[in-house]
Structures are given as structure tokens and as C-alpha cells.
Amino acid sequence: MKNILFFTGRELTVEEMQEPIPDLHHFAVQPGVSDEPKCQRCGNETNFSSHPCARCGKECLYCRNCIKMGKISSCTTLYRWTGPEPDVPKAAGILHWSGTLSPGQKTASDNVLQAIQQQKEHTVWAVAGAGKTEVLFAGIATALSEGRRVCIAAPRSDVVRELAPRLQNVFPNTPPAALYGGSPDRHTYSPLVISTTHQLFRYTAAFDVMIVDEVDAFPYTFDHSLQYAVQKARKTESALIYLTATPEPSWREDIQSGKRDATLIPARYHRQPLPVPSMKWCGNWKKSIVPPAVLEWVKTKEKALLFYPHIETMEKALATLKAIDSRIESVHAADPLRKEKVAAMRRGEVPVLLTTTILERGVTFPGVDVAVVGAEDRVFTESALVQIAGRAGRSADCPTGEILFFHYGKTTAMVQSIEQINEMNKLGRQKGLLDT
Amino acid sequence: MNRCLLCENGTEVDSWRAFFGAKAPPLCEVCTASFNRLSGPCCHVCSRSLEEDGECTDCQSWRKSIFHSNVSLFHYNEAMQDVIAQFKYRGDYVLASIFAEKIRTEAKKAACDLICPVPLAPSRLAERRFNQSEALIVCAGLTAAPLLGRHESEKQSKKSRAERMNAVQTFYPTGEATGKSVLVIDDIYTTGATMRLVADALADAGAASVKSITIARSGS
Numbered sequence: 001m002k003n004i005l006f007f008t009g010r011e012l013t014v015e016e017m018q019e020p021i022p023d024l025h026h027f028a029v030q031p032g033v034s035d036e037p038k039c040q041r042c043g044n045e046t047n048f049s050s051h052p053c054a055r056c057g058k059e060c061l062y063c064r065n066c067i068k069m070g071k072i073s074s075c076t077t078l079y080r081w082t083g084p085e086p087d088v089p090k091a092a093g094i095l096h097w098s099g100t101l102s103p104g105q106k107t108a109s110d111n112v113l114q115a116i117q118q119q120k121e122h123t124v125w126a127v128a129g130a131g132k133t134e135v136l137f138a139g140i141a142t143a144l145s146e147g148r149r150v151c152i153a154a155p156r157s158d159v160v161r162e163l164a165p166r167l168q169n170v171f172p173n174t175p176p177a178a179l180y181g182g183s184p185d186r187h188t189y190s191p192l193v194i195s196t197t198h199q200l201f202r203y204t205a206a207f208d209v210m211i212v213d214e215v216d217a218f219p220y221t222f223d224h225s226l227q228y229a230v231q232k233a234r235k236t237e238s239a240l241i242y243l244t245a246t247p248e249p250s251w252r253e254d255i256q257s258g259k260r261d262a263t264l265i266p267a268r269y270h271r272q273p274l275p276v277p278s279m280k281w282c283g284n285w286k287k288s289i290v291p292p293a294v295l296e297w298v299k300t301k302e303k304a305l306l307f308y309p310h311i312e313t314m315e316k317a318l319a320t321l322k323a324i325d326s327r328i329e330s331v332h333a334a335d336p337l338r339k340e341k342v343a344a345m346r347r348g349e350v351p352v353l354l355t356t357t358i359l360e361r362g363v364t365f366p367g368v369d370v371a372v373v374g375a376e377d378r379v380f381t382e383s384a385l386v387q388i389a390g391r392a393g394r395s396a397d398c399p400t401g402e403i404l405f406f407h408y409g410k411t412t413a414m415v416q417s418i419e420q421i422n423e424m425n426k427l428g429r430q431k432g433l434l435d436t
Numbered sequence: 437m438n439r440c441l442l443c444e445n446g447t448e449v450d451s452w453r454a455f456f457g458a459k460a461p462p463l464c465e466v467c468t469a470s471f472n473r474l475s476g477p478c479c480h481v482c483s484r485s486l487e488e489d490g491e492c493t494d495c496q497s498w499r500k501s502i503f504h505s506n507v508s509l510f511h512y513n514e515a516m517q518d519v520i521a522q523f524k525y526r527g528d529y530v531l532a533s534i535f536a537e538k539i540r541t542e543a544k545k546a547a548c549d550l551i552c553p554v555p556l557a558p559s560r561l562a563e564r565r566f567n568q569s570e571a572l573i574v575c576a577g578l579t580a581a582p583l584l585g586r587h588e589s590e591k592q593s594k595k596s597r598a599e600r601m602n603a604v605q606t607f608y609p610t611g612e613a614t615g616k617s618v619l620v621i622d623d624i625y626t627t628g629a630t631m632r633l634v635a636d637a638l639a640d641a642g643a644a645s646v647k648s649i650t651i652a653r654s655g656s
Contacts, residue, residue, distance in 0.1 A: 049530035051571065054561045064528060071527040073565065 005189035007081035009206025015070060017079060026083035032076030039063035041072050041201050043228030065225055066201055080204055088191040092174045093145030097137055104265035104433050105135050111263045112139040116209050116239040123242040126265035127274060127424050128390025132243050136211060137170055144174060144191055148208035151193045153200055153230060155217040159362055164194050197226040203233035210234040211241040216248055216383060245390060246383035267428030271435045272399035274421050275392045279414060282406040285374050289313060290320045294373055294406055304352045304369040307388055309377035314354050330354035360387040367398035375405035375414050385417035440464035441531060462534045470515035474508055474653060482628055483508040483653050503635035504645050506625050508653035509538050516652050520623050524568045532575035535651055539576040539621060542649045548619035551578050554634055555586040569622045583611035583641050603629050607637035614642035625650040
């Protein structure tokens, strides 16, 4: 029955239930806000407001934290399916992939598989461009073959949209359900779910394997309710896999001290070292906007990303740089043409793309050079700079690339990001994962 | 620290002002700046922006009504659309407090005998859990006089401009307002059709004149 599939693992308000609602005896109910108060969907315990409610006739508390996903009030009832789970077909886990894993990937893949089989926690710390998605294939295949349900949670919807077709290709028998705000898949059932962390709020004890991609990325690290969502959506007995290229310092400590079970892939799949950034003093760039050194750099480039710390300085710089080459563009998070400009950059139509940290991760432009203007600004944390450097030299055809930090005073973040990259290259060599 | 109702930023007042009882504003400076206060020449009936002060063609063409005038506070720009959508459709009641002070000031200027909310049809009220017009009045510390009821009908916001201008009456009087001036407070003024239907129903309740205050003025 189609409805049962939809309800499995979900916990929903009556507005989210699709008609006709199947056998109500198979639903457990609870109030949307508990007495403490605590929102039973997102776990919020501090951000509430209230008003006289026309439905229940009382002064009714509502959660402001997850209100963008539909309002949860004291008089809201949450419905959770308690009937039988659907069978996952045996063929669900058949893997259609002919690629080979690098030795670094192979180790990580084996450890992920083992963690999934033993329902344990495991972290994969893989440098940008290591090929961390492929590391998941064997584990997901095994889980699906054994009739278990798998979720990959990512912090941003563009990552979900990028991952879904890749997994669809390798698991053609199990088209994944891609969930993000406004997604066309939101009413479909699949044993393989790829979701933004926000959409996980609608699940309870649903997944046997929970994989959290880019665990260090905004907003996951800052938003405790998203961590709550991850814990709520997985079953008590389940595996939890974390993926990251730049773990936070506290995670790194836990990994190095052995408190956190982890696999490190310090080298890229193409066996070339990570390009190392260099630093160049450029004077007060806030005044000059495009310092002479930056201008000279831009003039020589055919394919480059130029990071600015703020939209305002970036837009001023664009005006100056457009005079050199009118094809130069800029992009930021709220830019309505963001997708189009990134696509034009991919097609090679934009020689230099100015950007905020929005393009620090998740994007690949083969053969790109990278510079940061105002690298000392506090938005450029150690992780941000490592991620930015990770844009260069990703493809096997162009494994090198230039990375330049233009600055008006060195910061610890800049120095440590370069140290981190050097350290990874050293480890890669020690482990025999690099050719040079 | 107090948090902005729309983002993660803090909102603080200088400590010396807090000492004299000043409250932290509901929004941070960035969010406050994203709203665009209506100013400059406008239609003295409906607040529409014009080249010079006067009466716009729409208002000239409306049939005779006890409707006197509308004052809108803000342009219906993107930030305002977002905040009204979160308030009205998402049901974030507390956002009414963003406008409380300005509504109170304008209501004082309008100096009417009674303040009446725009009613919702029963099914819509149950769906939304509260009446946004009443919420704006109550949060401004004013007293709402429920003088009207509303029959079930289609959503106004789903209708075209022509459909709105010729909308049929769905409001009916439930209270007594003989000889009174009535102030109506609502979220958006678009064509003025809703306000004139409200005014007609208030005329049936005996009202002598009707003014309105709306958060945003939409339409060109």
C-alpha cells in the first residue's frame, strides 16, 4: 500500500499527512510541544512564542525555531507510523560502479563498511578532492542488500541535488529520494534518502545507517537542533558515519587521541599533492579595493576564483575589474543568478569569478587558480582557507594550481591552514599515496 | 541578550537608556534597514506613491463610500513580503510586535471612536489559528471591537486584479456602530477593494466614517 510506504519513519502533522490517511490504529500520537516546553519535532527548548489559538481556544505555545517548515503548536498532534515496515527488495543494493578505489579510499571504504555492519560510529576525514562519496558505496550497497534503510544528510540543498544523481547512477534499482525545501521527491518513499539536515526533522527512528556529509559546515555545527534532528531520525541501533575535509579543532583532537574512531585520507585520488597556498602582502585592500598586486594577478588569469570577505567590497572590486575584462563576474549567496553564473564559469565563459565564501566548498572547476583578497579577515577561518585551497588542482588532468592569499597582516588561521595542507601532503607521502 | 525576531543578531539598547526603561527593539539594525518606509508624495486617500501629492486615478474611480482614507507604513518590498508571509501564513504571531509602536502612533493620529479587525471566515480562522488583523491591534496595545463577520469565500490573494475590484460582499455586520468613526487595521493594502467592502459592511452597522492603517502598500 502506497500510503504505508510514505509514512514509514516519518512523524508528521495532520497538514502533512496525505489523503486518504490509512488505518489510524497504526499511528502513535504525541503533542507537538511537550510540557517542559520542548518542540517534539526540532528539539527547541528556548525559542517559543504564544497567542490565543482559534483552534483550541487557549493561549497556545508555538515553536519559532522550525516554523518555516510549518507551525508546531501546543495543540498540534504529531503522528508516527507504528505499523510494519515495507520490505526492501533484495536487488536494492546491487552496485553499478566499475571505478577503482585509491588505497586511501579503500581503507576508508572498508572501515565504513565495518562500522555499518557493527552499527557503530565512524568519521572519514578526507582532504578536498579525495573522492569521499565513492568511499560510501560498498557500505550503502551492503546495508540496502540486507534490507536496511540509509540516509545521507547534507547541510545544503545544492549538495543534496549534486549527490542524488550520482547515487542514482550507481544504485539504479533504488532511486534515492532527494529531500530539501520544495523538493519534488518529498512524498516519495525510498530505502535510500538524501536529505538536507532540516528535512530530517520530519523523521523519527527511521534509519539504520545515518551518514552526515560535511559535518563541519555551516549551519550544522552552530545549530544544535540539527544535531538533534540527526539523532532523532536514526534508529537507536544504527550506524553513524561522519564525512569531513576540515574537522573542527575539537574533532581533530578526539581523532588524534583515538577518542573518535576515524579514517584519514590525506591525499587525492589522482595521487598528486595538494597545491600549497602562498601569502602576499597587498597593503590596505579595504582602501584600494583592487590592490596593484591583485590587479596584476587577475590580468594573467584565464580561469580563476577571487574570494572577497564581504559582498560590498566584492561589488566595488567588480566595477574596477569589469573595466579590464567585461566577462568578469561576481556571485554571492543571495544572488538570483548564482546557478547561471556558476554554470557559465564551468563552461569557461568567465575568466575570473569574484565570490564570497559561498563557493568555498562543494564546487569543482577543472584547472582553476584561486586567490583570496583580505585573507586576514575573520570570515576566513582555518577551515575556510583549507576548503578554498581545495578548489585548486582537483582534476586528474590539471592536478596543479596556484593559490594566493593576499593580505594586510598575517593571521594564525592563514598560517595554520598552510600548515594543515603541508601536513596532509607529508602524511600522503609517508603512506605512499602520492607519486611525487 | 535580546535576539532579533528575524535573524540571529542581538539587539541591545544603550545601558543608560535601558536604565530609563527603554526596551530593546524587536529587530536588529540590519533587518530594520531592510524595510522601506513610505515617504514622499502620495495619494492622500490610499497612500500610493505618486509624482506629486493628490488623489490617484484608482481612488477617483471608486464609487461613493464612507471609506475616508488609508495610511500604509511601508513599501511591500521583498523583505516586507517575507515578514508578512511568515507572520500571516506561517503563523508567527510574535512578528506583530515589530509594528506595534508605529501602529499605535498612527492610530492615535487617526483618532477614531472604534478599532475593528478585518474578520476571517471561520474555516480560514481555524486554519491560521489567529486573525492577523486582530493580532496587529492587540499587539499595539489597542482594543479590538469585533463589528463584522465574514462568509466563506475564495482567498483574496489568489484573485486577479479585475476579480478583486469587482469582488462580491462577504462581510456582514455583527455589532453596533451608529454614528461612530471606525479605524480598520490590516496587513496589506493592494487595490483597496477589501477595505471598501469592509467600509460598506461597517456602514450597514451604522458607522459614519472608516479609516484604515495597513502595514504595507502593495501594487504600483
